[in-house]
Amino acid sequence: MGVRGIWKGFGGNDVDPVRVPDAEAAASRVSVVSDRDRLAMLEGVEASDLAWFWATDAECRLTYLSAKAITQFADDRPVIGQPVARILKTASEDADQEEVKPLSYLLSSRSSFTELAVSINGDEGKESARKWWLLTGRPQFNKKQDFTGYRGTVRDITATYEEKRKTSRMAAFDALTGLSNRHRMTQRLTAALTAYKIEKRSCAIIMLDLDRFKQVNDTLGHPAGDELLRQVSQRLQRVAPTGAEIGRIGGDEFQLIVPDLDDRGKLGDCANRLIQMISQPYSIEGRRAIIGTSVGIAVAPYDGIESSELVKAADLALYAAKGGGRGQFRFYSNDLKESAEDRREIEEDLRDAIVREQLEMRYQPQVDARLHIVRGFEALMRWEHPEHGAISPAVFIPIAEESSLIDSLGAWALTQSCKDAAKWPGTLPVSVNVSARQFMNEDLPTVVAKALSESGLPASRLELEITESVFMGDVGSAQDMFARLKKLGVKLALDDFGTGYSSLSYLRQAPFDKIKIDQSFVRGCAEDGKSGRAIINAIASLARAMDMTTVAEGVEAMDELETVGSLEVDTVQGFIFSRAVSQGDVVAKLESGELRYEPVGPAKHRAQRRTLFRRIGIVHEDHHYVAMLRDLSRTGARIEGLLDVPIGTDLVIDLGEGQIVVGKVRRSQDATQGLEFEMPLVSDGAGGLCTRHRVSPYMLANVGMPLQALPSGHHLAAAAAGSDTSRTRPRFMQVDVGGGASRAG
Ligand code: C2E
Ligand code: CA
Ligand code: CA
Numbered sequence: 111m112g113v114r115g116i117w118k119g120f121g122g123n124d125v126d127p128v129r130v131p132d133a134e135a136a137a138s139r140v141s142v143v144s145d146r147d148r149l150a151m152l153e154g155v156e157a158s159d160l161a162w163f164w165a166t167d168a169e170c171r172l173t174y175l176s177a178k179a180i181t182q183f184a185d186d187r188p189v190i191g192q193p194v195a196r197i198l199k200t201a202s203e204d205a206d207q208e209e210v211k212p213l214s215y216l217l218s219s220r221s222s223f224t225e226l227a228v229s230i231n232g233d234e235g236k237e238s239a240r241k242w243w244l245l246t247g248r249p250q251f252n253k254k255q256d257f258t259g260y261r262g263t264v265r266d267i268t269a270t271y272e273e274k275r276k277t278s279r280m281a282a283f284d285a286l287t288g289l290s291n292r293h294r295m296t297q298r299l300t301a302a303l304t305a306y307k308i309e310k311r312s313c314a315i316i317m318l319d320l321d322r323f324k325q326v327n328d329t330l331g332h333p334a335g336d337e338l339l340r341q342v343s344q345r346l347q348r349v350a351p352t353g354a355e356i357g358r359i360g361g362d363e364f365q366l367i368v369p370d371l372d373d374r375g376k377l378g379d380c381a382n383r384l385i386q387m388i389s390q391p392y393s394i395e396g397r398r399a400i401i402g403t404s405v406g407i408a409v410a411p412y413d414g415i416e417s418s419e420l421v422k423a424a425d426l427a428l429y430a431a432k433g434g435g436r437g438q439f440r441f442y443s444n445d446l447k448e449s450a451e452d453r454r455e456i457e458e459d460l461r462d463a464i465v466r467e468q469l470e471m472r473y474q475p476q477v478d479a480r481l482h483i484v485r486g487f488e489a490l491m492r493w494e495h496p497e498h499g500a501i502s503p504a505v506f507i508p509i510a511e512e513s514s515l516i517d518s519l520g521a522w523a524l525t526q527s528c529k530d531a532a533k534w535p536g537t538l539p540v541s542v543n544v545s546a547r548q549f550m551n552e553d554l555p556t557v558v559a560k561a562l563s564e565s566g567l568p569a570s571r572l573e574l575e576i577t578e579s580v581f582m583g584d585v586g587s588a589q590d591m592f593a594r595l596k597k598l599g600v601k602l603a604l605d606d607f608g609t610g611y612s613s614l615s616y617l618r619q620a621p622f623d624k625i626k627i628d629q630s631f632v633r634g635c636a637e638d639g640k641s642g643r644a645i646i647n648a649i650a651s652l653a654r655a656m657d658m659t660t661v662a663e664g665v666e667a668m669d670e671l672e673t674v675g676s677l678e679v680d681t682v683q684g685f686i687f688s689r690a691v692s693q694g695d696v697v698a699k700l701e702s703g704e705l706r707y708e709p710v711g712p713a714k715h716r717a718q719r720r721t722l723f724r725r726i727g728i729v730h731e732d733h734h735y736v737a738m739l740r741d742l743s744r745t746g747a748r749i750e751g752l753l754d755v756p757i758g759t760d761l762v763i764d765l766g767e768g769q770i771v772v773g774k775v776r777r778s779q780d781a782t783q784g785l786e787f788e789m790p791l792v793s794d795g796a797g798g799l800c801t802r803h804r805v806s807p808y809m810l811a812n813v814g815m816p817l818q819a820l821p822s823g824h825h826l827a828a829a830a831a832g833s834d835t836s837r838t839r840p841r842f843m844q845v846d847v848g849g850g851a852s853r854a855g
Contacts, residue, residue, distance in 0.1 A: 569599030629664025
């Protein structure tokens, strides 16, 4: 068509411009030029790139585009005849800037538009070659007022626009990974929460903190650290739930904002997927690195309404997840605030525990799986706290690991265990736990050598138990440490095998003498349909092939012992033979000359039910009762406190913090009922259970409570049931059963 063609439309009428009276009049007022001159002028404008022209037919398919504009499309791409909305798109359609309606919308509504920033659709991938235009368009109508298409101008603004985009990107995105930065994440979260408060929508935030990232950064160098962060961000993008906004908010901290996800079953699955994905090995500049991640989750409006409140909740959950050990997730709950304080207190007291002689080493026998003769002992630390009584190493070791306390604690354990073992009659070995943080300390071989020389224990009688988490970080430096320890003559055992980042490849990376098969496989391994047996068998035969011995940990029941004994497992460690006992008891046992242990335990493993004693709320009809929770499993609970509740009754159980479950009474005797839940509970990431859904603060606001995060008490079910207005007599008698802490959670 050429400029001549589209010129026709600029007066708004589909007639020859020469005969348009207005145009003619205007032209004659301004200057006296011929049509040919005017055409030449337009062609000049077009050629000078001051402005280009475009036009469409009534279907908004391109009928004209200045030749210079066409050259900006890739060679083989058809342009003329294509729908405009298909070949161009507005800036807001890929980068979310200020809200602009998509081009297709503007065109189909026949709107006029001026200076709309658009780019060529399909160019998004090649950032540097991307072209940006300012598009102006006017709909055209014929005499009968039928829409005949668009006419308009195009201005190439690539040079300035790209620069502008880059600066605004820099302010919002992380240059290293391309993810949103902290600033943008805060902005997005605040905007989302403000909008969702009105729309009554939920929004989860998931915080991730990489485990061992610092180690990779320190040993492999910063460029390697950067590369690792890039790879992590790619993996996050692959497994993040759809619709999630992903950001890097600090060195090795990432955050996901996930709209409309408040199902804790799904959130838990998502967290596990993220953990597994991040924990796969990385290849960086030809070296292997392994890291892990801990995950904390908080959900609006349940855990916080404002963004600062929600972020703080997720931070506390993350902190708890990190304290729980490797690769775990945690949901926020009200008592995390308390436990953060407890941890600080424990850390304080632990500093003095060694000098105040509150620590003791105890020894648990490792027994031949078939002959039941003792083959060695594992040293386990015990702490008798003056006020709190015995505190489990499962609690205080992770706290010690977070500070440098683990070094002195670990050194003490090594020295004490070697001294004790040196006094044992005979030559049985002692196994001492060495945590990953100790293992990373360059001084470990010196500490071990000193413990040996001071006690006079031969190196061959000392075994160090380490977990596979020592391979996290730079695999190479872990292997160096391995070699240095082996040179001392000590033995090395791989502890908790099969948990966490478990991979058979660890076995090839280091010359272990022993593998300890984790309790989780042993638990219930004799039952039908449990995979434990097959896994134990596979590990045991693999170990044998690689000249390593095996220990099955945590054997408690007779049928477990029988199963383990029928496989190629060498030794067994578990309550079935003995718990960890004092040095005095070990010496007495060994002096007695009776090296056999008699198995004592239940015939069969009993499915673990969490025995709890805590107060819960119960709602029936419009009455609110208080009862004790005696047992809780995924599918049901045992409660005590209501008299003579008939079988078949539906009760609403308030577990606190907005967790409400409906349960049907299946068994009932006096003040005790067995309930079956309508909807099973899900894992809370901490070995406990929680409900998938919680009572929404929006709903509580509807019944008159202020809109706020869920408090910890049990009055929610009451509020939801509106017990203040109860008009009927309570159906059941409540008896006081006491006997437990009333703390919620
Ligand atoms: P671990 O190394 O896996 O130790 C085995 C744990 O399983 C011990 O818990 C032991 O008492 C328990 N156990 C043994 N047999 C059975 C059984 O049949 N059933 C059940 N349910 N449990 C059984 P403990 O003593 O509470 O230690 C917990 C963890 O604390 C240890 O796990 C270890 O990781 C750490 N730890 C203990 N002492 C030390 C130490 O001196 N240094 C370091 N770094 N860590 C230690
Ligand atoms: Ca151990
Ligand atoms: Ca273990």
